[in-house]
Amino acid sequence: MSHWVFNGIRTGIKTSAYPRRPETAAGVTPGLPRGRKLDAGEAKALMDTCPAEVFRLEDGRVLADVRRCIHCYRCMRIAPHPALWEQSYEWALQPGRETGFVSAFKKSINICVVDAGDCGSCLNEVRQLNNPYYNIHRLGFFITPTPRHADVLLVVGPVTDHMSLALQKVYNAMPTPKLVVAVGVCALSGGVFAESFACAGGVTDVLPIDVEVPGNPPPPLAIIHGLLVATGRKAPVDMPATPYQSGGSGP
Amino acid sequence: MMATSAARVFIVITGFFALCGAGVLLSLIAPRQRQGSVLAVAGCLAAAALILAGSATLILGENFRQPLWSLPNLGTMTISLDQLSAVFLLVTGLVLFPASIFAGSQLKRRSSPTGRVFTVLLLALYAAIGLIFISGDAFLFLLAWEAMSIFSYLLIVFFRKQNNDASGAGYLFLAMGEAGTLAAVLGFLLLGVNAGSLDFAAIHAAAPGFGPGVRWAVFLLSFFGFGVKAGLAPVNFWLPRAYAAASRAFVPVLAGATLNLGLYGLLRVNAGLMPATGSGPGLIALIAGTITALVGILYATTENDLKVILAHSSIENVGIVVTGFGAGMIFVGTDHPVPAAIAFVAALYHLVNHSLFKTLLFIGAGEVESQTGTRDLNKLGGLIKWMPMASLAFLVGTLSISALPPLNGFVSEWLILQTMLRSAELSSAGVKLAFSLAGAGLALTAALAVTCFVKVFAMGFLGMRRRDENPRVVEAKSGTLVPMFLLGALCLGLGLLPTYVIPALGPAVRPLAGASATDALVPPFFTSSPAHNTLPPAFVQDFQGLGAQVGQNLLPGRGLVVLHRGGAENPVIFAMSPFYMAIILVILLLATYVVIRIWLTRGRSLARRKRWDGGVRRLLPEMTYTATGFSNPVRVIFDAVFRPTAVEDTSESVTRHFRTAIRRERERTYLVDRLVFYPVRAVLMRIARTLARLHQGRLNTYAAYVLAALLLMLLGFLVFQSSW
Amino acid sequence: MALLLKEQIDKRWPDQAKCTCTGGPHLYEITCARETLAELCGWLFIDMRLKFATLVVEEASREWRLRYIFYGGAGAVWVHVLASSPCSEESFPSIVESVHAADWHEREAEDMFGLTFAGHPRLGDFILHDDAWQENVQPMRHHFDPQMAIRFRKPAADWRPHRIVQEEGAFVMPVGPKFSGATESVHFLLETVGEDVIRFTPRLFYKWRAIEKLAEAKPAGRVLLLAERFAATTAFAHGLAYCQAVERICGAEVPPRAAALRIFLAELERLRQHAGAIQEICESTALVVAASGAGIVEEDLLRISGELTGHRYLFGMLAPGGLLVDLPDLACQRALRGSQQVLRQLEKLEARLRVSSSFLDRLEEVGLVAHQVATAYGLLGPVARASADAHDLRREHPYSGYEKFQFEVPSEEEGDGYARLRVLFAECRQSVRIMEQALDTVAGGSVCRSFPFRAGAALGWAEAPRGATFHWVRLDDQGYIDRYHVTAPSFANWHGFHAAVENFAFQDFPIMLASFDLSVSEADR
Structure with missing residues (x-):
């Protein structure tokens, strides 16, 4: 079985440098939409393309509640005024208090x-x-x-x-x-x-x-x-969040 | 002084028989409802007399001998109570005391019309057993032996209504017992002819002059004859059947007291009357013992009937004891007195231990059966919730029989395995090989015994209740709990204090081995001990540095350390102290508890959650491991031994792919049945068929023939001796 | 064959069955009386050697319409056997006696609609677990009221596992639904006496999300999201089958560029899913280096997919009528080069595995599926092909232009774990081969052609990585879904999985599970 050992060593190190350094390889994230400034009509068109109610209009800005995004890409690919897209991956939020793990x-x-x-x-x-x-x-x-x-x-x-x-x-x-x-x-x-x-x-x-x-x-x-x-080793991101409606109540 | 102490012992012995007789008389006049009390009281008092007689003889260190009557041509019938008999008397008393309480409570519970017969027979059996141990000559011995066989047989078939297989098992028990007796009679006749007397003392005195042919013949005859009673493979096929058939009030006596008779006979003839010369007979005993132990534990592990498991486990333990005997005989025959003494002490120790914990377990099994109506481990489960105290006592028994410290099974099995190591001092390579194989076999046996009794306790007492046939299982009554806790306490005591048990066994072994094991096993580390100054000072210093003197101001005796001392070049083979070990164990457990409960979890609340079940909605009893499933790996590994045959292997289905039933049934024939019993039976049957005009072909007829043959032999001997 | 089928049916059942051939050159619709149903279906399945695709139950305004769909055979036909009854009559004859592959389909229909199938020996306790729901919950009925079903929740109190093993000491070992590290939730009941699995019963549908109910009265575009997301490791294949059903109803043409790119992406997905399956097989045998190697390959392919389409699981690419967005040729070429490189890694891995005896010992002659079992249970995909049942929709019922491509359908004879592994490796090679051809032949032009919706119903199919998937869609004229029925390959393969695991030891179970590459979300929906 020694060939497995040598093969394993020969493969080299593949491991991502994250979280010490950001990961830069292509294709590691599907990305998320970002809000942008749009007027009311354009914003409505954008909001209509979204099946997941990610966007809402606030003070002339379209805000994206990314927690709802289902990656259908319709806001980016078919909306007349497409949403901006961000290839990030640090997305985790903390909805409540500090978790405070000892x-x-x-x-x-x-x-x-x-x-x-x-x-x-x-x-x-x-x-x-x-x-x-x-x-x-x-x-x-x-x-x-x-x-x-x-x-x-x-x-x-x-x-x-x-x-x-x-x-x-x-x-x-x-x-x-x-x-x-x-x-x-x-x-x-x-x-x-x-x-x-x-x-x-x-x-x-x-x-x-x-x-x-x-x-x-x-x-x-x-x-x-x-x-x-x-575990408290990274800060959560701060995102504009809207409360969910409770689901499961039937069609 | 001597005379008075001997007289006192005689009074006690007479008292024992008187108590048995009084019990019988009382039982005959007492009403049916009182039979349980009569049995319990008379049995306990008789057992107490045995304990008294045995321990007095051991403590006084004096043999006791009382001629009774002279019979024409047969010599004098003698009662003789030496140290070996005393050990057996003591352990029989210790077993019969709790067993009588239990049997009495069982009779009370049932209050059946046959209770009176049972009481009378059982007390008569007590008397017969007692008489066997104190017989000083072959004639009295055989007379008592026959009485014991017949009473046991009647007691087994006693509850025939409840047990359909009881009569068959009883006949087999009787037939095999009589075959064994026949061999034993022949052996005694050979001894008697060569020694010119049937008196044990005379035989012992004449034994050194026996030729090798006589020795071998006597050994083989007695080994077969008493091996049958003890349950040695391959003549033990009656044992699981008889134990399963015997009533639960009687089985503890059968396993705790009657089983020892075979071992007593074996030891009395081959070590007491005729010490071995050469290693041949010992080797046979060693190998037979190891094989018996292995076969016993393999079947114990894979059976599911609680009583049958315990029966096979008895076979296993007999195997261990006989292995020890065999080792002792080899050491005696090759002139190694100290190792021989160690081997005999270890074997006797294990014999005592087995009697105690097996009686405890059989009482527990009887209680379980009487409450739940089943002995099938596949149907039991969760009993600890309903009968916690009985389960605790049963747990002590399972831990003891699994040879876990600080209980007694550990000490004796450890000593026997240690004995195997002394084979290094022997010169023959073949014998050494046999010893090392026997040691390996015993180690495997010990490992399987743990598996077996983990299964028994886990499947019977832990987990979920599997079947609700009798939903009202309640805590056992005192009639069960008191005997169980008495025996449990004895198991613990014998486990903690081997340094007191080994010196007590020493005098019993000295005449057999020609040396005492006490100095080799229990060095007098306590300064108060008289022999303390005989130890080399450097040796004492080493061990006192380790704490071997702890407790010398509080306790009498030699010390608390069992130390296996070898020769000059290898002074210490192994050392241990169950007592100190137990104290440290308790301290560690307490410390762990304190550390976890008080220190690590301080300021936190303890949360109890249900077991993790994988998130399934309902965990039902049928979703838990069964006893068969638990021991299935053992069954698969040892398939070559078990050789199961497929009786049924069918699958039923509607249309082609919807199966409605997969039926599988495997039949396993007991190895000994397959290899010995059935072939022999087939041959006997063929002979019987050819002689069909004379015979009915029934097993009990054969038993009658054996009896007739026995009487003929005795008559022949009378004629032979009068003409001589 | 085509003529033969109609003639034979007319001859055998002149009065009871009527065979028409209107929907297309290879599509037969047989209207059949209820009493002849079992006989006719059995004849199609056993004598004509057709494969059973699915059973579609539709509740029309006045009657039940049952559609048993068969396919394949010598003429590569589609045969829809139609049976109907008035709404008041909820009993149909069961066809499982001869078509065992329809077993779970009938049980599903019983649970979802409350129909009974006379002669089926084991109805009930299927999708709706009896220890979780009361009787008479029929979620797919039009009048079903979930509020009532939930408010009057009353699980059966006396539920016990169905046991058939009669042996001393037999018991049921429950596994799951939460059982291992990161595994899908599924519950197994293993009947055993301690060493071997004597009978295996999967208890699926812990993950049942009722997507078929959810899809009702939703616009077709919205339901595509569900089709992609109910079993997302093979999202593209399911989305493709759904889109093809919608396109077939509306008579829409897919532009040639979109058709070629669809094939390219479908094969990319197959490659990735097979790499994942290989990784799981290596992991189940605890061959760490091989598992890591296959894992690297899988992540490479996920990254290639992510770089090419934006999404690592190819979400958001499909649209009815083509693709949502065009892919630049250059990016496709890069993805192809990446895939070729990955294939070389896989081939190296295969060569190494082939000489690792300790690995092969765990796979060879483990989890055997005989050819007859594979056919009777209607097993699909690589599992069936490893048992010499070499069917492939891409070859027999080509879609999206597969008929123009050169490729082989690998198959093996042994039907054991190693045969399934070899099929997976061989299919990886074929996938890259198809991807190369797709990029060679891809034309220019648009990738999406919009079309007006039409009322109607059609079956869409695709050869998903795990096997054939069938999506039955009925649209109203506004483009809203009336009935959506998904039959995924894992549904069939879970049905037959027990035949492979029974009479093998426990320790082989994870290996057999991995070598079947079963998806619970696909089967549960």
Whole structure:
């Protein structure tokens, strides 16, 4: 089996320099829309193209609530006055108070990942975290199969009716202190599934969220940023946010 | 002084028989509802007399001998109580005391019309067992032995209504017992003919003059004869059947007291009457013991019937004891008295331990069966929630039998494994190889025993209740709990204080081995001990640096350290002290508790959460591991031993792809049945068919023939001796 | 074949069935009496060797309309068997006796609409778990009121796992729904006596989001978002099948440039998904270097996709009528070069795996699927092709211009884990080959042609990375969805998965699961 060892060494270091330095490779993020100055008519046209109600008009400026963006790119590709697009990936927000993990947990946390009805892409991006490109072990993050060892509950998916009990069981089985990191637009607000009677409107309907990572799906770097925000090692971004309507109330 | 102490012992012994007799009489006149009390009181008093007689003999260190009657042509019938008998009397008393309480409570619970018969038979059996241990000559011994066989047989078939297989198992028990007795009788006759007397003392005196042919014949006959009773492979196929068939009030006696009789006979003849010369017989015992232990534990691990598991585990423990005996015989035969003494002490120690924890476990199993109506571990589960105290006592038993410190099973198994290491001093490479294989076999046995009893306790007492046939399972009554806790305390005591047990066993072993193991195993580290100054000062210094003198101002005796002392070049083979170990264990547990509860989690609340179930909506009892599933890896690994045959392997379906049932049934034939019992039975049956005109082909007829043959032999001996 | 089919049906069932051929050259619609349904479907499935695609149930104003769709066979035909009954009669004969592939489809229809299928031995407790919902919740019915269903929630109190193994000490080992590191939520019931899986029952639909209900009365453009996002690791293939259904209803033509680019992107997605599957197989055998190597390849392909289209999972590219945005040729060339490089990495990996005996020991003769099982269960994609069932919609029912491309449909005989792995590697090669041809032949011009909506219904299909996917769409004349029914390949493959895992030891289970490359979100919808 020695050829595997040599092969592994020969591959060299692929790991991203983030968070020490920004990642500059192409294709690591789908980007997010940004607000811009538009007059009322143009703004309405832009808002009409968006199926996810990301944009709202405030003081002659179109503001983008990126937590709702589902990456359909219609605002950029078919709107007459397209939205600006930002190829960033530091997206994580903290909706409430400081999470305040005690310092013992800053450098090494175990993450329990729960798929609460995810379409597969968020989960695939979470799986990429263990990929040599991202390798979250170097940051002290470990994915654990059991909630008993977990400090962070990472939820993807809109929380389907069938999964909500399991999600609560996982949360209850975790020791304190514990944080909930909601990853992806579905976990934040239900995304395209919010209106379904078989889904809750995101994790908020079931559990308190500590860190929100928008994106559909958020790229691995955005998830890493979310975890760094959860442990207090990076600052959250400040975004204009509007409260969600509670979903899951039926069509 | 001597005379008076011997007289006192005689009074106690007479008292024992008197108590048994009084119990029988009382039972005959007492009303049906009182039978339980009669049994408990008479049994306990008789057992107390045995304990008194045994311990008095051990403490006084004096043998006791009382001729009874002279029979024409047969010599004098003698009662003889030496140190070896005393050990067996003591352990029998310790077992019968709690077993009587339990049997009495079981009778009270049921208050059946047959309770009187049961009481009478059981007390008669006590008397027979007692008589076997104090027989001073072969005739009395065999007489008592026959009585014991018949009473045991009647007790097994006693509850035939509840147990359909009881009669078959009982006949098999009787037939095998009589076959064994026949061999034993032949062995004793050979001894008697060569020694010119049936008296044990005379045989012992004449033994050095026996030729090798006589020695081998006597060894093989007695090894087979008593091996049957002890449950040695391959003549133990009756044992699991008989134990499963016997009533739960009787099984503790069967396992705790009757089983020891075979081992007593083995030891009495091959070490007491006729010490071994050469390593041949010992080697056979060593190998047979190891194989018995392995076969026993393999079946114990993979069975699911609580009683059958315990029966196979008895076979395993007998195997361990006989391995120790075999080692001792080899050491005696090759003139290594000290290792021989160690081997005999270890084997006797394990015998005592096995009697205690097996009685405890059988009482627990009986209580479980009487409450839940089943012995199938696949249907039990979660009992600890309903009967916490009984479960705790049962747990002590499982820990002991799994040989975990600080309980007694650990000490004796450790000593036996240590004995195996002394084979380095032997010269024959073949014998050394046998020893190392036996050691490896015993180590594997010990590991499997842990698996087996983790399974028993986890599947029976932990987890979820699997079946609600009898939903009202409640805590056991005192009639069960008191015996269990008594035995549990003895298990703990014998585990903590081997340094007092080994010197007590020493005198019993000295005549067998020609040396004492006490100095080799328990060095007198306490300065108050008289032998303290015989130890080399540097040696004492080393161990006092380690704390071997701790407790010398509080406790009498030699010390608390068991130390396996070797020769000059290798003074210490292994040292341990279960007592200090237990104290440190308790301190560590307390410290851990304090550190976690008081220091690490100070200022935090303790949250209790339900078990993590993977998020499934309902975790049902059928979603938890069964006993079969738990031991399945063992079953798969040892497939070549078990050789299961597929009885049924079918799949039913509607249309082609919707299966409605997958049926699989595997039949496993007990290895000994497959290799020995069934072939022998087939041959016997064929012979029987050819002689069908004379025979009915029924097993009990054969038993009758064996009895007749026995009587003929005795008659023949009478004629033979009178003409001689 | 074409003529033969109609003639034979007319001859065999002169009064009970009527075969018409109006929808297109290869499309047959057979209107069939209810009592002949099982016989006719069995004849199509077993004698004519057609494959079963899906069962579409539609609740019309006065009647139930059931549409059993078969495809393939010697003439590469589509056969829609239509059965109907008045709304009051909710019972149909079950066809599972001969068409076992329809098993889960009938169970789904029973759960969603409350229809019963006489003769089906195991209806109920499927999508709507009995320990979560009361009886008589029929979410796909028009009059369904979710408020009532939720308010009067009353799960069955006596639910117990369905057990058929009768052996001493048999028990059910529950796995999941949350069971491993980062895995999709699904619940397994493994019946066992401790070492081998004797019977395997997947309990899916923990992730059921009811997208078919959600799509109703939504504009077609909006539903495309759902089609892309319900199973997003293969978003493009599902979106493509949906768009083709809408285009077929409206008779819309896709510009040639868009058709070629669609193929380019679909193959890019296949390559990425197969790399992910290979990564999971390597990971399940704990071969870390290989798993890392495949992981690097997967991320490379994600980055190539992200750089080319903006999105790592190719969201937001499709539109009914073409593509939402044109891709510059230069960028496509760069993506192709990247893919070729990735393929070389994969080939190196394959060569190394081929000589790693400890790896092969875990895969070879593990998770066997016999050819007969694959056909009877209607397995799809690489799983079926590894069991010598070499069907591929791109070859047999080409769409978007696949008929113009040179490629092979790899297949293997053994049906074990290693055969499935080899098929995945071989398909990666074919994908790059198709991508090369797509860029060679791509024409200029626009990438989207808008069209007016028309009322109607049609089936859209595509060969997704995991196998054939079928999207049935019924539009009203405003372009709003009346009925949307998705049949994803994992739905069929989950159905047959038990045949592969049974009678293997527990420790092989993760490997068999990985080698099947099953998606729960695809099956759950």
